[in-house]
Amino acid sequence: MGESEYLNESVLELIGLRKRFGDHQALEGLDLKVPAGSCYALLGPNGAGKTTTLNILLGFIEADAGTARVDGVDVQANPAKARTRIAYIPEQVQLYPRLSGFENLEYFHGLGSSEAEPAARLRDCLNQAGLAEGDCDRRVAGYSKGMRQKVGIAIALARRAPVMLLDEPTSGLDPQAAWELNNSLRSLAKQGVTMLMATHDLFRAREVASRIGILVNGCLQQEIDPAEVAGPELEARYLQEVQQALGVQA
Numbered sequence: 502m503g504e505s506e507y508l509n510e511s512v513l514e515l516i517g518l519r520k521r522f523g524d525h526q527a528l529e530g531l532d533l534k535v536p537a538g539s540c541y542a543l544l545g546p547n548g549a550g551k552t553t554t555l556n557i558l559l560g561f562i563e564a565d566a567g568t569a570r571v572d573g574v575d576v577q578a579n580p581a582k583a584r585t586r587i588a589y590i591p592e593q594v595q596l597y598p599r600l601s602g603f604e605n606l607e608y609f610h611g612l613g614s615s616e617a618e619p620a621a622r623l624r625d626c627l628n629q630a631g632l633a634e635g636d637c638d639r640r641v642a643g644y645s646k647g648m649r650q651k652v653g654i655a656i657a658l659a660r661r662a663p664v665m666l667l668d669e670p671t672s673g674l675d676p677q678a679a680w681e682l683n684n685s686l687r688s689l690a691k692q693g694v695t696m697l698m699a700t701h702d703l704f705r706a707r708e709v710a711s712r713i714g715i716l717v718n719g720c721l722q723q724e725i726d727p728a729e730v731a732g733p734e735l736e737a738r739y740l741q742e743v744q745q746a747l748g749v750q751a
């Protein structure tokens with residue numbers, strides 16, 4: 502990744518994003534910016550519009566109105582170019598069970614790249630993602646969810662994409678695996694990777710993100726600097742926003 506990739510102060514930029522499914526307004530004019538080399542955590546209840554936001558950035562679905570820019574590239578105008586800037590970690594990383602972690606990485610990396618990558622570099626990506634040396638050549642069929650997640654991170658690392666989108670990356674991970682994932686994300690941020698993560702994990706979001714947004718009914722209700730709130734306060738503010746927006750009595 503060259504310095505030139507980070508000339509845009511906000512590497513991810515959403516302006517007035519709107520999306521309707523049938524009679525349901527999933528996004529109601531979402532504005533959001535993520536500066537280079539930082540991690541933004543999008544919190545919000547089920548159905549708030551988090552995955553919809555990621556899907557628009559990925560070009561999987563089109564917004565009805567508004568602009569989404571990735572590394573300066575307008576997603577709607579130039580989806581293929583925008584896609585080259587993004588690595589995506591879905592909640593369930595899909596791998597071939599009969600191949601090893603290393604072989605999966607080799608295969609998926611080969612799909613998206615015209616140049617063969619030296620095996621040593623791919624192994625280094627698995628290493629950086631935190632997969633134990635002894636596990637890299639075992640069949641994925643015997644992997645835990647956390648181990649599959651690490652192969653997903655390694656695939657993302659090998660792509661050298663300046664942006665990473667993650668959908669509920671810690672869901673179903675044990676505390677140790679979630680902690681390791683957070684360490685990988687922090688090290689990626691240090692390398693200049695810009696991340697947007699949808700999550701329900703307030704605790705981990707506070708640890709890794711430099712900004713937290715609370716999304717309810719497709720609207721960003723509040724942005725929080727995690728350095729300024731303790732865990733219990735973050736939870737209280739989250740619950741207050743959600744209950745207020747959904748009209749639930751506390």
Ligand SMILES: Nc1ncnc2c1ncn2[C@@H]1O[C@H](COP(=O)(O)OP(=O)(O)OP(=O)(O)O)[C@@H](O)[C@H]1O
Nearest residue numbers: 522525527545546547548549550551552553554699
């Ligand atoms: N392809 C689709 N067709 C119809 N409705 C959809 C579609 N995708 C999302 N929706 C609706 O849009 C709203 C937002 O969904 P979205 O998946 O973005 O929520 P989310 O914040 O990711 O929720 P969760 O925390 O459960 O993953 C929901 O009401 C959902 O039912």
Ligand SMILES: [Mg+2]
Nearest residue numbers: 551552553699
């Ligand atoms: Mg979702």
